C-alpha cells in the first residue's frame with residue numbers, strides 16, 4: 044500500500060520514535076489498517092491541539108487519496124499546521140499549568156521573589172536546585188520561623204510544575220492531621236490508588252481517600268511538621284505514609300522549625316508512648332531527605 048509519510052525537519056530519531064502518527068498509527072497499540080497517508084506529531088501535544096492535528100491529518104489524507112492535493116501541497120500544509128498546532132499546544136499547556144499553580148499555592152507564596160527580603164539566600168538557592176529523585180529523594184527544610192522555608196519550597200514546586208508539569212500535594216501538618224482523623228471517623232476505606240511506577244493514572248484508578256492520595260502523589264509537601272503533636276491514630280497513619288513513600292523513593296518534602304532531636308521530642312509531645320514512633324519517623328526523614336538549613340538565631 045502507498046504511503047505519504049511526513050515529519051518536520053530537524054527531529055532526532057528518538058523524538059520520532061516517541062511521537063505519534065496521524066491519522067493511522069503503526070505502533071503496537073494500534074491495529075488499524077495502514078493508511079495511504081501519515082503525518083508525525085509530538086506525543087506531548089495538549090489534548091485540544093492533538094484533536095486539531097488529528098482532524099487536519101484525516102482531512103489531508105482524504106484529499107491526498109482522492110488526488111485533490113499533491114504530495115508537495117500536503118507537505119507544505121503540514122509544515123505550517125505543525126508550527127501552528129505546536130504553538131497553540133504550548134500556550135494551552137502553559138495556561139493550564141498557571142491555573143494549577145493558582146489552585147495549589149496560596150497567593151502569599153506565589154509572589155515574585157524579592158532577593159533583598161530573603162533571610163537565608165544560600166538555603167533558598169539550594170531548595171531551587173532540588174529535584175525529586177536521587178539517593179535521597181525527599182527534602183527536609185529546617186530553621187527558625189520567618190526564614191522563608193515555605194516560600195522557598197513553593198517557589199521550587201511552582202517552577203517544577205511550570206517546566207515539567209510535576210504535580211504535588213501540599214498541605215500543612217495541621218490539615219494533614221485533621222484530614223487523617225476525619226477520614227478515620229467517617230470510616231473511610233483504604234483504596235488501591237495508582238501504581239506508583241506508572242506515569243499515566245487513568246481516572247478509574249485515581250485514589251479517592253486521603254491516604255490513597257498521599258501515597259500516590261508525585262510529590263507530597265507537609266508544611267510545619269513540627270507544629271503537630273502525635274495522637275495514637277495520627278502517629279500510626281503518619282508513620283505508614285512516610286514509610287510507604289520512603290520505601291519506594293517517592294519524594295516527600297517537610298518543613299520544620301527545629302533540628303531532628305527537638306523534632307522527635309516535639310512530635311512525641313513529651314509523652315513516652317509516642318517517643319519510639321517519633322524517633323522512627325525522624326530517622327526515616329533523616330535517611331530519606333536532603334537537609335536544607337535556613338538557620339537559627341539561637342543555638343539549638
Ligand SMILES: Nc1ncnc2c1ncn2[C@@H]1O[C@H](COP(=O)(O)OP(=O)(O)OP(=O)(O)O)[C@@H](O)[C@H]1O
Nearest residue numbers: 154155156157160161187188189190191192193194
Ligand atoms: N516577596 C518576597 N520575596 C522574598 N521574601 C519575602 C517576600 N515577602 C516576604 N518575604 C520574607 O518571607 C519570610 C516569611 O517566609 P515564610 O513564610 O516562607 O517563612 P517560614 O520559614 O516558612 O516561616 P514559618 O516557620 O513560621 O512557617 C518573611 O520573613 C519575609 O521576610
Ligand SMILES: [Mg+2]
Nearest residue numbers: 192193266298
Ligand atoms: Mg512556613
